[in-house]
Amino acid sequence: MHQPTTTPRPSIYYRYEVFEPWLPSAHPAQERQKVVIVGSGPAGMVAALELARHGVPSVLLTAELQFSQGSRAICFTRRSMEILQQVGVADRMTAGGLPWRFGNSFYRGQRVFRMEAPHSEDDRFFPILNVQQQSMEEYLHDACRAQPLIDVRWGNQVVAVTQQGDHAEVRIDTPDGEYTLTSDWVVDASGGRSVIRAAMDLQMEGASYEGFFVICDIRIDLPLPTERLAFFDPEWNPGNTVLMHREPHGIWRVDYQLPKGETPEQALQPESLKARIDAQLASIGHGGLPWEMDWCSVYSARTLTLPDYVHGRVIFAGDAAHLLPIFGVRGANTGFQDAQSLAWHLAFVVKGLASPALLANHSAERVGAAREIIDEGGKSTRFMTPPTHGFQLLRDAVLSLSLSQDFVRPLYHWRTSRPHEYSHSALNDPGDDNALFTEGPAHGAPPRNVRLGADDFLLDHLGGAHGAGFELLYFTEAAELPAALREVIDAARARGVPLRVIAIGAARPVAGADATLADAEGRCRQRYGVSASGGAYLLRPDQHVCARWLALDATRLQAALNHALPQ
Structure with missing residues (x-):
């Protein structure tokens, strides 16, 4: 009989609730x-x-x-x-979280690379x-x-x-x-x-790397901004890497690579943890500050x-x-x-x-995404934890040159996770105008957000509480959707396909559209590369683009829907 623990997990900042089992x-x-x-x-x-x-x-x-x-x-x-x-949980995440966009890499006490993640008013x-x-x-x-x-x-x-x-x-x-x-x-x-x-x-399928990292959460008052910190080859941990992140509730994450030959069991001994964390704090000029351990574990890169x-x-x-x-x-x-x-x-x-x-399409797309991450993440992993003597020599050369040569410093970039673009998805419409666009999200890409007001963005009007299904972004200043388009939309809905139409550009509600968003300054048109009325994007239920047109008509919309949902 399964007997899960009923003792609340220990934590110095989070109060665990023990729920009643379903019997x-x-x-x-x-x-x-x-x-x-x-x-x-x-x-x-x-x-x-x-x-x-x-x-x-x-x-x-x-x-x-x-x-x-x-x-x-x-x-x-x-x-x-x-x-x-x-x-429906983004607001709570934002209220309780710490936002950031900069990452710093240090070698021998010198900052050798500063990553700046893109961020705009949109x-x-x-x-x-x-x-x-x-x-x-x-x-x-x-x-x-x-x-x-x-x-x-x-x-x-x-x-x-x-x-x-x-x-x-x-x-x-x-x-x-x-x-x-x-x-x-x-x-x-x-x-x-x-x-x-x-x-x-x-x-x-793939590879596992030999290196182990200890991951520790400590409570400490460090006068440092919320930015990623990476330390390569520190004196107290030669040849290895240390990472630091600020977390909410006064917690800091410290990840450090284990020297070869040290087992995870040895690394998690209290005296070993204390010595390593004290050494890291001393190396960044904050030795002697009191700190308290909340949680620790060991992981390997795979x-x-x-x-x-x-x-x-x-x-x-x-x-x-x-x-x-x-x-x-x-x-x-x-x-x-x-x-x-x-x-x-x-x-x-x-x-x-x-x-x-x-479902075969789901598998193909997500396996493709995983393989893309494996390719990119593998590069970061091999730099952080060189698996062979050759990679170690390459990493050491980059570290040494980065002290004086700008051209090698981007090699420190950690290749942050990004949404996979299903560029070759079987659901992408082969007969649309994707190749003719010079701007905007292409086949398989997620939508681009656009600021519409002080606290109003395009993605606020898509999906979520508004419903789930396909969404047609139709750029128009006309008073109503073309009748032929409405017939195709109505026919799709009649067979159960959830399809929502958002008219973008008109100052007043557009007849036949489920919502109308004004675009007086043309920001949406610019971000989506649409220059004339009648341009459109068809978004899948996961919001990725499966078709886009410089000029949409009923026949082309029907073809795209048929292709995205083959019978």
Whole structure:
């Protein structure tokens, strides 16, 4: 019988709540489910919330009775915040987080590179926001608990999953004994130690690196700004790297690489932790300041992915699907994008708007994203933790030259996580005007935000509380949509396709559009490369562009919809 701990996790800044377990004896009748999600981490909860936006219910299973221990993921990108805005938790993240956009690399006491992440007045969110994962999980859980389509079950540990053609049987252990759930689909978002993936004998492809890092959260009052700090080859840790981040609640993250030959068990001894943190604080001129340990752990850098995320009725997401290096804040941020993509593809299949073959597109796109991250993140990983003598020589040469030569300093860039552009997606319209545009988001890219007012942005009007589905951004100053376009839109809606039309440019409401946004200064036109009325963008339910036109007519819109949702 599964017996999760009921003792609150220790923390000097976060008060853990222990939730009551969901017990089968109190719910004897178990109906067949549409979707069961295994794992209540970032990817699992965002997947549940996104499915609910599409009107699809889910059961969310978590083996524990409280949120994850330690700060874990702390850096969330602008695109992640845009995704979290869709599920209604961005405001709480912003209120409790620390925004930043600069990163600094130091060698021998000299700053040799300063990274500046792009940020403009058209961006609602900063490039990066630091929030501890426990807080982020709390915000997501509160949103899940408020959503009637999500059934959160604490203390439910998945023991086995058996597939039976058109459904799966999920065997679950609880403090009350075992029970079985039948579900059309199972989403495994249970993390890197997925028992489902192991039981199915699925092998990841890629590389693991030998280097280990200790990750520590300490409470200390450091008079330093919220910026990423990276120290290469410090005197107290020769040949290795140290990273520092400011977190909310007076906490600082210190990551340092272990010398070769030292085991994780040795590194986590209190005397070893104290000596290393004291040495790092001394090296930055703040030795002697009092500090207190909150949490520590050890991790290694890995660049691995499943070659396919869909296996029958089981779909893998987040760390259950791939293990990515943390350099460049890639873990949870990639999991959010997995969840957003998975939810709309799966929702359209569940609702009968597409065949299960649509899920192959989700897998192809997200595996492609993981491989892109592996390629980019691998470069950062090899620089941070050289895997061979040759890479060590190259890294040492860069470090040495960077003291006097500007041209090598960009090699310190950590290649921050960015949203993958599905440039080669099978859903992109081959007959649109994508190649003719000179500006704006191209095929497969997420939308660009545009400031419309003091606290009003374009993305505030897309998705979220406004609904979930395809969105047509139609640039016009006319009083109404063309009749032929309205016929195509009405026909799509009649067969159940959620399609929302946002008219951009007109000063007054446009008949036939669901919303009208004025563009008196032409900012939207400029950002989207549209110079004349009739230009348009078609956004998928995950907001990525699947078609764009300099001039849209009914025939071309129908063709794009047919291509994005083949029958």
